Amino acid sequence: MCGICGIYNKGGYHADKNVLVEMNGALSHRGPDDEGYYIDEGIGLGHRRLSIIDLHTGRQPIFNEDNTIVVVFNGEIYNYGKLKNELEANGHRFNTKTDTEVIIHGYEQWGFDCVNRFRGMFAFAVWDKRCKTLFLARDRLGIKPLYYSDVGDRLIFASEIKGII
DSSP states (O other): OOEEEEEEETTOOOOOHHHHHHHHHTTGGGOBSEEEEEEETTEEEEEEEOOOSOTTTOOSSEEOTTSSEEEEEEEEETTHHHHHHHHHHTTOOOSOSSTHHHHHHHHHHHGGGGGGGOOEEEEEEEEETTTTEEEEEEOTTOSSOOEEEEETTEEEEESSHHHHO
């Protein structure tokens, strides 16, 4: 199942790791196999993992080659094999066998339009450190939920409302 959560601070100050850990803990039933965090200026991302694909190198958050783009992901991209081949033909290098990494390289290749190429059920958060941009997306039918709340100078999101509360 997996779960994601995060805090985007519009003022640019660091996310409170204790709050992020608490948010992620509220999602522990969604991913009992592992948890991961990313905290940097203006952003905090959390992930709970239920290991299904790439059991050994699929730990999240996952980064691009130069660590300027990071993703947390819940779901499955059914056509990731085809997309991976296309992205590799365009010079992208993959470090895992997971569908999560296709999101990062897809974002690098196609920008926000990458979401139109993904077939599956998904919710994800991509943080682009270069331009300080948070990209949140979910599948068209909302099979994988993504809740958010704009609270003052923060945008808070999670796979379940209780991760926000």
